[in-house]
Amino acid sequence: QLQLQESGPGVVKPSETLSLTCTVSGGSINNENYYWEWIRQPPGEGLEWIGNVYYTGSTYYSPSLKSRVSISIDTSKNLFSLNLSSMTAADTAIYYCVTHRRGSSWHGPWGQGTLVTVSS
Amino acid sequence: QSALTQPASVSGSPGQSITISCTGTSSDIGSSNLVAWYQQHPGKVPTLMIYEGGRRPSGVSNRFSGSRSGNTASLTISGLQAEDEAAYHCISYTTNRGWVFGGGTELTVL
Numbered sequence: 001q002l003q004l005q006e007s008g009p010g011v012v013k014p015s016e017t018l019s020l021t022c023t024v025s026g027g028s029i030n031n032e033n034y035y036w037e038w039i040r041q042p043p044g045e046g047l048e049w050i051g052n053v054y055y056t057g058s059t060y061y062s063p064s065l066k067s068r069v070s071i072s073i074d075t076s077k078n079l080f081s082l083n084l085s086s087m088t089a090a091d092t093a094i095y096y097c098v099t100h101r102r103g104s105s106w107h108g109p110w111g112q113g114t115l116v117t118v119s120s
Numbered sequence: 121q122s123a124l125t126q127p128a129s130v131s132g133s134p135g136q137s138i139t140i141s142c143t144g145t146s147s148d149i150g151s152s153n154l155v156a157w158y159q160q161h162p163g164k165v166p167t168l169m170i171y172e173g174g175r176r177p178s179g180v181s182n183r184f185s186g187s188r189s190g191n192t193a194s195l196t197i198s199g200l201q202a203e204d205e206a207a208y209h210c211i212s213y214t215t216n217r218g219w220v221f222g223g224g225t226e227l228t229v230l
Binding site for chain 1: 121123153154155156158165166168171172173177207209211212213216217218219220221222223224
């Protein structure tokens with residue numbers, strides 16, 4: 001049973017870069033059957049898909065965030081990471097790491113989520 | 121890629137049926153059956169209710185059903201129960217090889 005756990009800072013200053021890590025347990029991240037993705041949810045709002053990474057390192061990003069986002073994978077450590085630059089208050093959100101079955105609309109399991117607040 | 125369009129809120133009485141729509145374009149919902157629905161209670165992680173447009177994961181009540189027609193996907197909940205009160209989110213694959221969510225719908229059970 002795959003389990004995902006986010007880690008990273010709870011507070012980021014405006015204009016800085018957010019770096020989050022998702023550690024995967026219960027299975028290998030080096031698996032052709034899954035994509036590994038980041039989804040976020042501002043307080044009181046809906047969900048937003050940020051992007052994903054495949055075990056090969058190939059990535060796909062939301063067009064609205066593409067200029068600021070980078071997702072990478074480390075198969076040796078069984079984790080993947082999110083970098084989001086030029087953070088503003090609008091980026092304050094719960095950030096979830098999620099796994100997604102290739103060729104399916106089944107997104108899950110999800111991590112518990114981590115709240116990131118942008119504040120000076 | 122614009123967010124899919126969902127009604128902000130819907131409501132129904134216990135025992136009734138409600139339908140939540142999710143409208144996109146030919147570049148997302150209209151391009152494939154890769155549409156899913158999530159239920160989210162306050163403060164909780166979203167839970168998958170429907171995938172591939174109309175399939176239910178094991179353990180999800182058959183009161184939940186999904187369908188797709190053209191550029192619109194729908195989630196129907198029959199026999200409404202108090203525990204169904206939650207936010208519901210749709211998500212669709214896009215021809216840009218990414219994914220896009222709807223804005224979310226708050227369901228109130230009266």
